[in-house]
Amino acid sequence: MSSKSFEKRKVWMSVGTALLATSVTAASANGQEAFDSVSASASMMSVSAAALNEGEGGEGEGGEGEGSAKADLRTDNAAYLARLGLIRGHLWVGIKLYQEGHLAMAKTHMKHPKDELYAGLEPVFEARGVSGFAKELSALADAVNNEQGDEAVNSAYSALLKAIDRSENLASKSAKEALISISQMIRTAADEYAIGVKKGAIVNVHEYQDAYGFTEIAIERLDRLTAEQQKQAAEDIERTKQLLLELRTLWPKVNPEGSVEGDAASLYGTAARIELMALN
Template identity: 55%
Template sequence: MHEKRKIWLAVGAAVLGTTTAANAHNNSNDLDGHQQHNMTIIAPFAGAGEGEGEGEGEGSGMVDLRVNDSAYLARLGLIRGHLYVGKKLYDQGHLAMAKTHMKHPEDELYAALVPAFSARGVEGFGDHLNALADAVNQEQGDDAVNAAYDALIIAIKDAEQVQRKEVKDVLMSLSTMLLTAGEEYDIGVKSGEVVNVHEFQDAYGFTTIARSRLDELTEVQREANAEAIAEVEAILASLPPLWPTITPEGKVAGDSSALYGAAARIELATLN
């Protein structure tokens, strides 16, 4: 896993070097040292952990979810990925597995977003998270689960406000989500054997939500960024089938390098 991450990070470092100086120059014109310090908080974030098994959200990275739109969207996308795969498992009758993917407001992925919601003037969705978790965990039945899930997704989309974001930030969020999916796939699959089905499933959820997020862009956003969006759509379409089923038995032929590669290529496409 670490060798593949090094490859991705090397690509990221190459493009980061072309943008960091310009960003630093622009920021220095707007913020004094005290303000710049206060604009950055340490928050757990995908891709920052160092040990196998840590999964998404472990470790810490210098990212301010109050102002960093791509990081904000990526974290919301990870929550949606968990919920998506949990709902899919529920619909397929795998109740015990579905319960493990339900999130609560106390979960670190959500908790780190709370200050961002306040700063951005949007509503959180903690009550909706609880309602869905309760409906699944307490086995309240399909009608209750479906209603809670639908209401929660609406609330998350209201918090995302994808239509108001810069397209480059939306695309960068996809890169982050695929990188995290690659890390989860690495944890889940060893030498073709699924050794951690939860992480294998998470990778599926993150990738699925990354694919679907492009559908939320407006026609105006698409027309203004047609070339970059077309390139990212082609990258996503080229991903091999890594999940023959989300409840696998026996060998799988997938390899996380496809996810790492797609993450790097999307970053490059976004920054070009």
């Protein structure tokens, strides 16, 4: 087990235990709403135990993302959406860094078809009857890494987003699948944030930035749901958006200086609550 995987699992269990304990205390005093918090915490604890027994499927183990080493992306729509969401998240934060003039950092977030997140997706795309976006991914990586200028970067990014849209085909998925994918993305964001931020100190800015990108793409995914999907789970979608927007305080800047007031527990708790809403 890598030190990164061990650290993630340790955080999972400690955060889950703390949330469950505090939620049980609150429930005895505050009734049904607090009971929902207990249920969410219990859900997170069960996922934590599963992570210990099955592995997390992080980078280098089949790709970044919750359970990605186990899920069959050819048939599991939620896991498929989550994987593409993580790719989108890396690219989103890379472009934001680029736009703010942090070129060296931007380059580290540019994904290439040979990178672990895209590797292995070709048979998935084939099974799903979509073309993928390897060419567009390479074009953006080249535009940023070779410093081809703003026009080339913006054009490549726009073309790539359209190509991802075609492969993702979000409109064909259910609201439940979209919400589960968001829960998975936020759990991955929590893993990254837990590694990137220790007691308010930025110890790994790349992981901190990854978590930022994953969360912003989760918000953006809600905004792209169709009217029909909105009807399927209107209240849950609205509540999910509220929960995600509250997380934005964890990232005062994409490249912060000094300490931040944030903790991965907020992300873990939000992921569990979204999952619970989707499953119910």
